[in-house]
Amino acid sequence: MSDKKKILVVDDEENLRHMLQAMLKKQGYQVDTAADGAQALEMATRGSYAFILCDIKMPVLDGRGFLRGCTEAGLAETVIMMSAYGSVDDAIDCMKLGAYDYISKPFNADEISLVLKKAEERERLKAENRLLREQAAPGFGEIVSRSHKMNEIFRQTRKLADYKTTVLIHGESGTGKELIARALHYHGARKDAPFIAVNCGAIPEPLLESELFGHVKGAFTDASSDKAGLFETANGGTLFLDEIGELPLPLQVKLLRVLEDEEIRRVGGGSSRRVDVRVISATSRDLTAEVAAGRFREELFFRLNVFTVTLPPLRERLEDVPLLVDHFLESEGKKMGINGVRPSPEALRAMVHYRWPGNVRELKNCIERGLVLCEEHVLTLACLPEVVRRTVGMERRLPAGDDSLSIKTGSEALERTLITRALEKTGGNRTKAARLLEISHRALLYKLKAYGIE
Numbered sequence: 206m207s208d209k210k211k212i213l214v215v216d217d218e219e220n221l222r223h224m225l226q227a228m229l230k231k232q233g234y235q236v237d238t239a240a241d242g243a244q245a246l247e248m249a250t251r252g253s254y255a256f257i258l259c260d261i262k263m264p265v266l267d268g269r270g271f272l273r274g275c276t277e278a279g280l281a282e283t284v285i286m287m288s289a290y291g292s293v294d295d296a297i298d299c300m301k302l303g304a305y306d307y308i309s310k311p312f313n314a315d316e317i318s319l320v321l322k323k324a325e326e327r328e329r330l331k332a333e334n335r336l337l338r339e340q341a342a343p344g345f346g347e348i349v350s351r352s353h354k355m356n357e358i359f360r361q362t363r364k365l366a367d368y369k370t371t372v373l374i375h376g377e378s379g380t381g382k383e384l385i386a387r388a389l390h391y392h393g394a395r396k397d398a399p400f401i402a403v404n405c406g407a408i409p410e411p412l413l414e415s416e417l418f419g420h421v422k423g424a425f426t427d428a429s430s431d432k433a434g435l436f437e438t439a440n441g442g443t444l445f446l447d448e449i450g451e452l453p454l455p456l457q458v459k460l461l462r463v464l465e466d467e468e469i470r471r472v473g474g475g476s477s478r479r480v481d482v483r484v485i486s487a488t489s490r491d492l493t494a495e496v497a498a499g500r501f502r503e504e505l506f507f508r509l510n511v512f513t514v515t516l517p518p519l520r521e522r523l524e525d526v527p528l529l530v531d532h533f534l535e536s537e538g539k540k541m542g543i544n545g546v547r548p549s550p551e552a553l554r555a556m557v558h559y560r561w562p563g564n565v566r567e568l569k570n571c572i573e574r575g576l577v578l579c580e581e582h583v584l585t586l587a588c589l590p591e592v593v594r595r596t597v598g599m600e601r602r603l604p605a606g607d608d609s610l611s612i613k614t615g616s617e618a619l620e621r622t623l624i625t626r627a628l629e630k631t632g633g634n635r636t637k638a639a640r641l642l643e644i645s646h647r648a649l650l651y652k653l654k655a656y657g658i659e
Contacts, residue, residue, distance in 0.1 A: 210233060210234050210235055210255060211235045211236075211237070211252070211253070211254045211255050212229055212234045212235070212236050212237070212255060212256050212257070212258065213236075213238070213248060213249065213256075213257045213258070213282075214226060214229070214236060214237070214238045214239070214257075214258045215238075215239045215240075215241070215242060215244075215257065215258065215259040215263070215268075215271065216238075216240075216258075216259075216260040216263070216287065217240055217260065217263045217264055218260075219240070221310075222238040223238075225238075225258065225317070226238055228317065229317070232314075232318060232321075237252075237254075240263075241263050241264055241265040241266055242259070242265065242266030242267055242268065242270050242271030242274070243265045243266040244265075245257070245259065245271055246266065246271055246274040246275070246278070249275065249278075249280055249282060250278055250280065253282070254282050255282075255283065255325075255328070256282070256283050256284075256285060256321060257282050257283070257284045257285070258285050258287055258317075259271055259272075259284055259286055259304075260287045260289075261286055261287065261288045261295050261296070261299060262288070262289070268286055268299055268304075269298065269302060271284075272284060272299060272302040272303050272304060273302060275303065276302070276303055276542050281544075283324050283327070283328065284303065284304045284305060285304065285306050285307065285308060285320055285321075285324065286299045286300075286304045286306070286307040286308070287307070287308055287309075287310055287312075288307060288308075288309055288310065289309075289310035289311075296309075300581065300582060301543075302542075303542065303543075303544050303545075305324055305327070305545060306320055306323065306324065308320050327545075347387075347388075348381060348384050348385070348388060349525070349528055349529055349532045350525050351524065351525060351528055352517075352522035352524055352525050354517045354521070354522055355516075355517070355522060355525070358385070358514055358516065362385060362388065362389055362514060363392065365389060365512060366388075366389050366390075366392040366393035366394075367393045367394045368393075369483045370483075370511050370512055371464070371483075371485070371486070371508065371509050371510075371511045371512070372386075372389060372485045372486075372511070372512045372513075372514060373485075373486050373487070373488070373492075373509045373510045373511075373512070373513050373514070374386060374485065374486070374487040374488075374513075374514045374515075374516065375487070375488055375489075375492075375513060375514070375515045375516070376487075376489065376515060376516030376518070377489055377516075377518050377564055378489050378563065378564065378566070379563045379564030379565055379566030379567055380516040380517070380518060380519070380564045380565060381516060381564075382447065382487035383402060383487070385516065386400075386402070386443070386445040386485045386487065387400060387445075389443070389485060390442065390445075390483075390485075395441065395442050395443055395483060398439075398441040398442030398443070399438060399439050399440075399442035399443070400439075400442055400443045401435050401438055401439040401442070401443070401444050401445065402447060403416065403417070403435055403444070403445070403446060403447065404447045404451075405446055405447065405448050405449055405450075405451045405452045406447075406448040406451030407448075410453050413452075413453070413456060414456055414472055415428075415432070415434065415472050416434060416435060417434050417435050417436060417456070417460070418434040418459070418469045418470065418471055418472060419431075419432050419433045419434030419436075419437055419469070419471040419472065419474075420432050420434075420471050420472035420473055420474070421471050421472070421473040421474045423473065424471070424472045424473025424474075425472070425473070428472075428473065431471070432471075433471075434469065434471065436463065436469045437469065437478065437480060439480075439482050440480050440481055440482060441481055442483070443482070443483045443484075443485060444482050444483070444484050444485075445486070446484060446485070446486040446487070447486075447487050448487065448488060448489070448490075449486040449487065449488050449492075449509065450488040450489075450490035450492055450495055450500075454500070454501075454502065457501065457502045457505045458502065460505060461502065461504055461505045464484060464505075464508050464509075465508070467479060467480060467481065467482075468480065484509070486509050491645075491647065492506050492510075493506075518561070518564055518644075519561040519564045519567075519568065520560045520561055520562075520620075526553075526556055526557045526561075526568070527553060527557065529565060529568055529569075530548055530553065530556060530568070530572060533568065533569050533572040534546050534547070534548070534572055534576070537569070537572055537573050537576055538576055541573075541576055541577075543576050543579075545582050546576060546582050546583070546584055547582065547583060547584065548583075548584040549583055549584065549585045549586065551585070551586045551597065552575075552584050552585055552586045552588065552589055554597065555586060555589060555593050555594055555596050556568070556571070556589070556593060558596040558619070559592070559593045559596045560643070562643045571589060571590060571593060572584075574588070574589075574590065620652065624638070624642065624649070624652060624653070624658060625658065627641045627642050628658070635649055635650070635653075
């Protein structure tokens with residue numbers, strides 16, 4: 206029989222166990238029983254159950270102890286608590302520990318049937334959500350999206366995964382540049398070799414050359430021994446240079462030489478070493494403008510820019526917000542031991558209408574905060590930061606007469622309204638308007654053309 210129809214009944218009352226076993230068998234379930242939480246935990250770790258009906262008050266190991274044991278053992282079964290004491294507080298405490306629902310004793314066959322049907326529907330929806338995520342970004346790392354823009358990026362980058370071609374990833378902070386780099390590595394021929402990431406703007410300039418290329422003993426005051434740099438550490442694999450636009454000019458020359466010769470020389474060393482490293486870089490800067498301003502070497506830009514991936518900000522793919530919310534509620538909830546949380550319609554509406562200047566990273570942080578504050582497994586509007594809550598009602602400020610329910614259409618209408626108001630407020634100064642809108646000047650020019658705003 207399929208695990209989907211297997212149920213474990215946990216109760217210290219023998220008569221109740223037998224009654225539930227007979228009742229559930231009539232409904233087509235295969236039923237096992239246990240007299241306490243310890244026995245149930247052992248059975249659950251040996252086999253898989255679709256649902257577990259568990260009493261709260263039991264000797265040896267009670268319902269709370271059983272739930273904690275399930276979490277520690279990494280079990281994902283759906284647990285429904287039973288209580289004869291009428292204590293809603295006890296049941297809610299159990300739900301905070303991971304239980305799906307509770308039912309009060311005494312109960313009849315219809316009540317049991319109803320709560321199991323609800324649980325089955327919930328599992329069906331979870332399975333559909335997993336399938337949607339797999340269909341949205343099949344086999345491409347941790348990136349979740351169903352937007353046309355992102356899926357086109359996935360299609361292109363999958364083709365690049367097996368090649369040593371240098372890739373420059375451009376996008377605002379929080380758009381997932383490192384996730385793309387990791388996906389390129391782990392879906393390519395180098396997946397079993399190291400993936401090393403370094404932020405070029407996070408390491409002081411005097412230390413950065415040694416960090417990248419290594420040094421020999423005595424090369425400088427603190428060089429007490431030889432040290433391999435990140436290029437040597439990543440040999441055979443991938444080196445991800447985040448915020449490449451922050452790299453000082455003298456190091457840009459040395460990086461260009463390494464890319465062309467595939468050799469590095471440690472600081473203070475006299476000999477070169479061969480390295481086989483794929484370099485993927487990323488930036489939130491406009492490197493074309495940096496080249497024009499003399500802050501970035503043109504030869505290095507061309508060498509890094511063999512293939513460019515430009516990640517859209519989250520505000521340009523708001524259709525992904527519900528999917529991302531679902532994804533982070535599950536992934537962050539699993540890390541925090543808070544399972545089964547779902548957003549209220551009002552909270553989801555607010556998140557869809559918010560502009561997310563911090564992009565996907567900001568949304569992830571918002572969900573993590575919400576998980577800490579949520580109660581009864583519902584992420585409500587009150588769980589969200591004030592800046593997100595303020596978007597409630599903005600949909601009412603869309604142009605009159607627009608009855609479309611399309612998120613894409615509504616988002617574009619809202620953007621058009623905000624851009625127009627920003628231009629009015631700045632007297633048509635596009636640079637100042639872009640600052641008010643918290644987007645780049647280039648992004649504003651693109652939107653003005655797209656929306657036909659003069």
